[in-house]
Amino acid sequence: MSTDLNLMMFAQDPLVQTGVLASIGALLTHVALRNRPTHRFAGQLFFFTALTVLLFYHGVVPYEAGTSNSSVPQRVFAGLARMIWWTNGALSLVGFVRAFLTFERRTREGRLLQDLIIGMIYVGTALSIAANVFNFPVGTLIATSGVFAIIVGLAMQSTLSNVFSGIALNISRPYAIGDWISLGDGIEGQVLETNWRATHLLSDTNDLIILPNSSLAKATLTNLSGPDRSHGVTLTVRISPNVSPGAVSSVMRDVLLSCTSILPNPPPTTHIQSLDADAIEVKLSFHVAKLSAVGTTKDEVFDLVYRHVKSSGMRFASPSASMQPILNNTESSASTASTPLRLLNAISLFSSLTEDEKEALAATMSRRTFRKGDVVVEQGTVMAALVIVRTGVLAVTSRTEEEEIETGRLAPGDFFGEGGLLTGAGTAGTVRALTFVVVYEIALENLAPLIHDRPGIAEELGAALLHRKQSIDPPTK
Incomplete structure (x- = not known):
C-alpha cells in the first residue's frame, strides 16, 4: 500500500510530469518526425501547448520571474520548468520557420533566411531565460555589450567580412551551383559550393580553388554560364x-x-x-x-x-x-596540279596511293555542280560512285514515318556513296545542297581495283559508313 502511495505521489510530482512530457515531445518530434517538417511542427506546437497548460495548472507562470519567498525545491522546479518551456517555445518557432518560411521558392536564399531568423530566435530565447529564470539584468548586459561587440568585431574583422559578403552573394545570386565564372585576375572555374565563409571552384585542370567571399564580392566577376548555358565564341582568321x-x-x-x-x-x-x-x-x-x-x-x-x-x-x-x-x-608550284588530283591529295582516304595511281584515278573523275536547294541524291538510292565534295555545303536528312531529321552536313573533303560501293545498300539519307556545290565522282569500276589492292581504303570507307549509320540510329540504352 505504501509503495502504491509513493508511486502515486511520484507521478503527481510537477517536476516529474514536466520532465516526462518534455521527453516524450522531444523523442517524438526529433526522432519519429525528423524528416517531416510540417508534422514535426504540429507535434512541437501540441507539446508546447500541453506544457503551458501543465505549468499554469501547477501555478507556474513561465514568462514571469519567480518569487524569492518560495522554498528552494519550488524555486528549482520553477526554474527548470521555465527553461524547458522557453526551450520548447524556441523549438516550436524553429519548426515553423523550417516548415513554412521560404524565399520566393529559391532554396539557397530560403536556407540563408531561415538560418538568420533561427539564430535570432535562439539569441532571444537565451536572453529570455536569463531574465525570467535567473533574474539576470539583461538590460544592463545589452547596454554594456556594445564595447565587447566592438572588440570582437575588430578581432574577427576578416571573418565577419567573409560572412556578410557571403550573405550578399547568396541573396543577389550572381551565380548558381554548376555555373562557370571568371574573375578579373584570371581565376576561372565551375562553382561547386558556396557557404558563409568561402566559395569553392573547380578549375578546368581539376584543381580545387577556395575563394574567400570578401575577395569574390570585390572582384569583377563574369558568369560564363549566364544568362543561359549557351556560350559565345569568336575566332579571327587571316586570309591573303x-x-x-x-x-x-x-x-x-x-x-x-x-x-x-x-x-x-x-x-x-x-x-x-x-x-x-x-x-x-x-x-x-x-x-x-x-x-x-x-x-x-x-x-x-x-x-x-x-x-x-x-x-x-x-x-x-x-x-x-x-x-x-x-x-x-x-x-604556285602546287597549283600546277589538276583540281581532281589536288582533291585526292587533300583526302586521307587516298594517302596510301602512289602519285601515279592518284594521277590515273584523277583522270577518271567527273565534275558535277548543283545549285542551292538541289537534291544531289535521294534517300534509298543505290549509288555506283563515290562522290567527293569540292566546294560548298550539303545537308544529309533522314526521313522516317513520323518526321524528317537532319543527321549531318558535308563540307569540302567529305564524301558519300560508300554504302553502295561496299554493300550495295541504298543511301541512308537524302543529300541536298545548302549552297552552290561542286562535287567530283569516282565510278565503282575505277575505284574497285584500288579497294581490292588497298584494304585500308575499304576499312576507312567502312568506318565512314558505320559513323553515318550511328548518326541516324542512336545507340539503344
Missing part, C-alpha cells in the same frame, strides 16, 4: 588579299553553315575586321550549347576553315609580309 572581302565573307559563312555543333540561334555571323596589303582579317562569331563544348567546336571550325579556304583557292595570310614570296612560290 588575293580575293575580295566579299568572297572571304561568303566562304566563312559556308564554314559556319557546315559546322553542326554551332547553335542556330542566335545566328552565327562573320565580319571583316581589317583590310591591308598583308591580310584580310575576318571574325567568326557563334554560340555553342555549353561551355565544355567550346574546345571541340573550335577544333571543328578550324578544320572546316582550312578545308573551305583550300577548296576555294584562297590562301592564308602569313604572319610576316617578308614570308609572302616564299609561300606564294610554294603554292
Whole structure:
C-alpha cells in the first residue's frame, strides 16, 4: 500500500510530469518526425501547448520571474520548468520557420533566411531565460555589450567580412551551383559550393580553388554560364588579299553553315575586321550549347576553315609580309596540279596511293555542280560512285514515318556513296545542297581495283559508313 502511495505521489510530482512530457515531445518530434517538417511542427506546437497548460495548472507562470519567498525545491522546479518551456517555445518557432518560411521558392536564399531568423530566435530565447529564470539584468548586459561587440568585431574583422559578403552573394545570386565564372585576375572555374565563409571552384585542370567571399564580392566577376548555358565564341582568321572581302565573307559563312555543333540561334555571323596589303582579317562569331563544348567546336571550325579556304583557292595570310614570296612560290608550284588530283591529295582516304595511281584515278573523275536547294541524291538510292565534295555545303536528312531529321552536313573533303560501293545498300539519307556545290565522282569500276589492292581504303570507307549509320540510329540504352 505504501509503495502504491509513493508511486502515486511520484507521478503527481510537477517536476516529474514536466520532465516526462518534455521527453516524450522531444523523442517524438526529433526522432519519429525528423524528416517531416510540417508534422514535426504540429507535434512541437501540441507539446508546447500541453506544457503551458501543465505549468499554469501547477501555478507556474513561465514568462514571469519567480518569487524569492518560495522554498528552494519550488524555486528549482520553477526554474527548470521555465527553461524547458522557453526551450520548447524556441523549438516550436524553429519548426515553423523550417516548415513554412521560404524565399520566393529559391532554396539557397530560403536556407540563408531561415538560418538568420533561427539564430535570432535562439539569441532571444537565451536572453529570455536569463531574465525570467535567473533574474539576470539583461538590460544592463545589452547596454554594456556594445564595447565587447566592438572588440570582437575588430578581432574577427576578416571573418565577419567573409560572412556578410557571403550573405550578399547568396541573396543577389550572381551565380548558381554548376555555373562557370571568371574573375578579373584570371581565376576561372565551375562553382561547386558556396557557404558563409568561402566559395569553392573547380578549375578546368581539376584543381580545387577556395575563394574567400570578401575577395569574390570585390572582384569583377563574369558568369560564363549566364544568362543561359549557351556560350559565345569568336575566332579571327587571316586570309591573303588575293580575293575580295566579299568572297572571304561568303566562304566563312559556308564554314559556319557546315559546322553542326554551332547553335542556330542566335545566328552565327562573320565580319571583316581589317583590310591591308598583308591580310584580310575576318571574325567568326557563334554560340555553342555549353561551355565544355567550346574546345571541340573550335577544333571543328578550324578544320572546316582550312578545308573551305583550300577548296576555294584562297590562301592564308602569313604572319610576316617578308614570308609572302616564299609561300606564294610554294603554292604556285602546287597549283600546277589538276583540281581532281589536288582533291585526292587533300583526302586521307587516298594517302596510301602512289602519285601515279592518284594521277590515273584523277583522270577518271567527273565534275558535277548543283545549285542551292538541289537534291544531289535521294534517300534509298543505290549509288555506283563515290562522290567527293569540292566546294560548298550539303545537308544529309533522314526521313522516317513520323518526321524528317537532319543527321549531318558535308563540307569540302567529305564524301558519300560508300554504302553502295561496299554493300550495295541504298543511301541512308537524302543529300541536298545548302549552297552552290561542286562535287567530283569516282565510278565503282575505277575505284574497285584500288579497294581490292588497298584494304585500308575499304576499312576507312567502312568506318565512314558505320559513323553515318550511328548518326541516324542512336545507340539503344
